[in-house]
Amino acid sequence: MNPIIEVDNLYVDFDNVTAVAGVSFSVERGHIFGLVGPNGAGKTTLLRVLATLQEPTLGKVSITGIPLSDHAEPIRRKIGFMPDFPPVYEELKVWEFLDLYAAAYDVPRETRRARCTRELERVSLMEKREALVGELSRGMKQRLTLAKTLIYDPPILLLDEPASGLDPLARKQLYDILLDLRQEGRTVMISSHILSEMDKFCTAMGIMEKGKMVSAGKLSEINQEQGKRRVRVRLLEEDGVQQKMHKKFPGVKSTTLEHDRSWTVVLSGDDRTLAAYNKHLVTEGLEVCEFTPLKVSMEDILIQSGATHVS
Ligand SMILES: Nc1ncnc2c1ncn2[C@@H]1O[C@H](COP(=O)(O)OP(=O)(O)OP(=O)(O)O)[C@@H](O)[C@H]1O
Ligand SMILES: [Mg+2]
Numbered sequence: 001m002n003p004i005i006e007v008d009n010l011y012v013d014f015d016n017v018t019a020v021a022g023v024s025f026s027v028e029r030g031h032i033f034g035l036v037g038p039n040g041a042g043k044t045t046l047l048r049v050l051a052t053l054q055e056p057t058l059g060k061v062s063i064t065g066i067p068l069s070d071h072a073e074p075i076r077r078k079i080g081f082m083p084d085f086p087p088v089y090e091e092l093k094v095w096e097f098l099d100l101y102a103a104a105y106d107v108p109r110e111t112r113r114a115r116c117t118r119e120l121e122r123v124s125l126m127e128k129r130e131a132l133v134g135e136l137s138r139g140m141k142q143r144l145t146l147a148k149t150l151i152y153d154p155p156i157l158l159l160d161e162p163a164s165g166l167d168p169l170a171r172k173q174l175y176d177i178l179l180d181l182r183q184e185g186r187t188v189m190i191s192s193h194i195l196s197e198m199d200k201f202c203t204a205m206g207i208m209e210k211g212k213m214v215s216a217g218k219l220s221e222i223n224q225e226q227g228k229r230r231v232r233v234r235l236l237e238e239d240g241v242q243q244k245m246h247k248k249f250p251g252v253k254s255t256t257l258e259h260d261r262s263w264t265v266v267l268s269g270d271d272r273t274l275a276a277y278n279k280h281l282v283t284e285g286l287e288v289c290e291f292t293p294l295k296v297s298m299e300d301i302l303i304q305s306g307a308t309h310v311s
Pocket of ligand 1: 014015017018019037038039040041042043044045046
């Protein structure tokens with residue numbers, strides 16, 4: 001356990017709304033934490049507090065073990081925040097925009113050029129280097145904002161809906177970038193509504209609803225807590241197999257035929273149960289050509305959490 005972000009009983013009140021209502025959770029170093037929840041759940045407000053842009057009404061926040069209230073300035077330099085509606089300076093050239101941010105964050109003049117090139121390459125905008133920011137498409141502006149967020153090498157990244165407005169290929173590139181950032185040892189918190197895609201890179205998640213964190217933790221732990229395993233089983237034969245798949249194996253909760261003799265089986269138990277089930281199928285005389293344990297999806301977890309109205 002090595003939390004890099006710790007939030008304890010956080011409240012944020014606006015005039016007549018409590019946007020964050022007693023949130024406690026932590027994010028461990030090196031994780032990609034997916035923040036999900038319906039419109040108005042409080043995700044942006046929470047990220048803005050962590051980015052030191054929003055004063056909390058109550059509660060404690062520590063980043064790298066340092067209380068935010070005491071040392072906002074040094075902490076700010078460890079954090080890269082990408083807002084949901086990024087401000088961009090339309091009349092600057094792309095490289096000038098990045099250079100401006102690099103200078104603002106004290107990146108030494110002699111390394112600035114190389115840094116700009118590195119980040120423009122990362123987000124595939126090198127060929128737009130000399131273009132005006134105002135001439136970029138929405139998705140390109142979004143990618144430029146990500147480059148800006150990375151320009152001073154912050155170890156913690158807070159990304160508020162970075163995938164919105166990106167085409168499928170650009171989203172795939174973004175997710176590859178996130179995995180690279182994790183590989184580089186950074187910690188990422190990302191909010192998104194594209195749940196089905198977050199599965200590909202998130203290692204932890206938090207579900208917010210009406211200002212509360214309904215559930216939060218590492219995906220591996222959430223999976224274990226649920227005590228369920230899902231496995232894809234493909235058999236040679238087609239007919240009359242469901243009986244045998246269920247029969248005499250009490251751990252089986254459900255068997256669903258997906259396609260082409262391929263079944264999704266839900267079992268309650270652990271890895272030992274999975275191994276026993278594998279053996280059971282063979283003992284029942286079924287010819288197994290695939291047996292693949294599946295991750296519980298973020299969507300499954302969300303549904304199990306009881307959060308509602310999630311897009
Ligand atoms: N500056 C503000 N002044 C007043 N109310 C605000 C302000 N910012 C947010 N709120 C309110 O706080 C609540 C949470 O808003 P927030 O933007 O954090 O939600 P969100 O989860 O990011 O939603 P979305 O998915 O739409 O981005 C909403 O009811 C919103 O109207
Ligand atoms: Mg938001």
